[in-house]
Amino acid sequence: MSDRIVVIGEALIDLIQQADGSYQAKPGGAPANVSIGLARLGANVSFAGRMSNDKFGQKLHDWLSPENIDLSLVERTSDPTSLAVASLDAQGKASYSFYLKGTADWGWTLGAFLHLEVDPPAALVIGSVATAIEPGASVIENLAGHLHSTQSSTVVIDLNIRPGLGFERESETIRVERQIKLAHIVKASDDDLAWLYPDRTPVDTARLWASQGHHVIMTRGADGATLFSPTGDTVSVKAPVIDLVDTVGAGDSFLGATLYGLQQRGALGGNAEELLATVTLDDWINLLTLAAEVGAITCSRAGCNPPTLAELGLEA
Numbered sequence: 552m553s554d555r556i557v558v559i560g561e562a563l564i565d566l567i568q569q570a571d572g573s574y575q576a577k578p579g580g581a582p583a584n585v586s587i588g589l590a591r592l593g594a595n596v597s598f599a600g601r602m603s604n605d606k607f608g609q610k611l612h613d614w615l616s617p618e619n620i621d622l623s624l625v626e627r628t629s630d631p632t633s634l635a636v637a638s639l640d641a642q643g644k645a646s647y648s649f650y651l652k653g654t655a656d657w658g659w660t661l662g663a664f665l666h667l668e669v670d671p672p673a674a675l676v677i678g679s680v681a682t683a684i685e686p687g688a689s690v691i692e693n694l695a696g697h698l699h700s701t702q703s704s705t706v707v708i709d710l711n712i713r714p715g716l717g718f719e720r721e722s723e724t725i726r727v728e729r730q731i732k733l734a735h736i737v738k739a740s741d742d743d744l745a746w747l748y749p750d751r752t753p754v755d756t757a758r759l760w761a762s763q764g765h766h767v768i769m770t771r772g773a774d775g776a777t778l779f780s781p782t783g784d785t786v787s788v789k790a791p792v793i794d795l796v797d798t799v800g801a802g803d804s805f806l807g808a809t810l811y812g813l814q815q816r817g818a819l820g821g822n823a824e825e826l827l828a829t830v831t832l833d834d835w836i837n838l839l840t841l842a843a844e845v846g847a848i849t850c851s852r853a854g855c856n857p858p859t860l861a862e863l864g865l866e867a
Contacts (some may be wrong), residue, residue: 556810556819557624558586558673559599559664559691560681561656562611563633567854573593576607577799577854578614579635580656581679581711584800588807588845588857590618594814597672599624599664602689603655626663630655637799644772645800648715651684659687664694674810674812674819678709678738682730683718690765695733705813705823708734709806712743723747731765735823738768738806743859766827768809768839770802775843778835788839791847800855805846807857812838 560582566574577635598620602608604627611632615622635647642755651657667675682836708731712723724747731737731744737760744753756779757767759856761779770776775789814837816834818826841863848858860866 553671553673553820554814555595555597555621555672556589556674556676556814557597557667558582558589558676559624559694560677560679561633561844562598562602563635563654563656564607565635565799565854567637567797568639574636576610578611579800579855580611581613581709581800581803582635582676582681583611583777584803584855584857585676585709585807586615586620587618587855588668588800588804589689589811590620591857591859592811592845594806594807594811595621597621597624601628601630601655601658603628603630605632607634608655626659628655628658630658639797641783642678642795646715647712647713649680650800651680651716656681657684657687659690661690661693663690667694668697668701668703669697670819671701673814674705674707676806676810677730678706678707679711680713680716682708683713683716683723683726687700690717692730692733695730696813699733699735702822704821705736705819705826706734706736707736707806707810709802710737710739710743711802712739712746714746720749722749731760735827736768737750738767738770738802738809739771740772740802742772744769766826768806770805770846772798776805778838778839780832780835784832784842786835786839788836788843790843792852793847795850796853799853800857801846801850803855804849804857805842808842808845809838812841 559578562583565579589596634650741753
């Protein structure tokens with residue numbers, strides 16, 4: 552059985568607001584960030600993205616290349632690089648606006664991932680903007696649906712709802728509810744759930760989704776994270792107290808560490824429901840505690856710069 556984790560989605564340029572009001576160009580994109588977080592923890596990870604041949608696209612490729620990430624699934628294109636403008640509030644929390652029309656990340660075509668149906672990974676990670684913009688969104692969704700229906704891989708979706716894209720709430724809710732049916736693990740922030748369902752609490756939504764058979768991980772920023780399991784159990788962990796620089800990539804680093812923890816326990820692969828059922832509540836507490844630490848360290852640094860195993864004191 553393959554131990555590879557495949558992350559599909561965008562790699563884009565974050566224009567991050569500085570203290571003096573200027574903006575600095577930093578490589579980013581939630582799926583690319585997740586890939587780096589996994590690689591720095593020693594996971595066997597492949598990133599599947601579309602990267603421009605322009606200077607920003609080369610910057611992205613040069614950023615990922617030293618990270619021990621398999622880039623054989625990256626498609627180079629003449630389409631321009633996507634841009635995300637990250638503005639920070641007084642607490643260092645990022646909000647985003649996007650320049651995405653006609654850019655590289657969304658142009659997947661039918662058949663792009665047929666080889667992954669033949670040689671399925673241990674886990675497929677999808678989500679964020681790539682699952683919201685056509686034509687690529689349908690290609691990614693079809694792959695996730697195949698791997699889920701054939702019980703070939705553990706399918707993970709990280710919502711990363713972006714209100715700055717201007718989507719209508721109703722259409723986004725319909726999309727999300729369709730796509731989470733294809734996932735065994737759903738990761739969402741409390742802000743994601745509050746935006747999707749303003750008439751009910753994020754906890755109510757997480758409990759509902761868990762009752763439908765998903766393991767739902769809800770991140771709560773400085774308040775930590777909570778797992779809602781299909782059995783009705785919940786476990787919560789606190790976030791370490793740190794000197795905050797910004798929150799860029801914190802949730803992505805958290806997810807990478809969570810998947811690392813699950814893989815260390817043999818809980819990623821085919822027949823995902825059976826594998827996840829072997830993870831005890833104590834296991835979940837331990838792995839989410841590690842994930843919270845990784846997310847906190849990322850918040851203590853500028854941009855998405857998750858720690859390595861050595862920095863966590865876990866290197867063999």
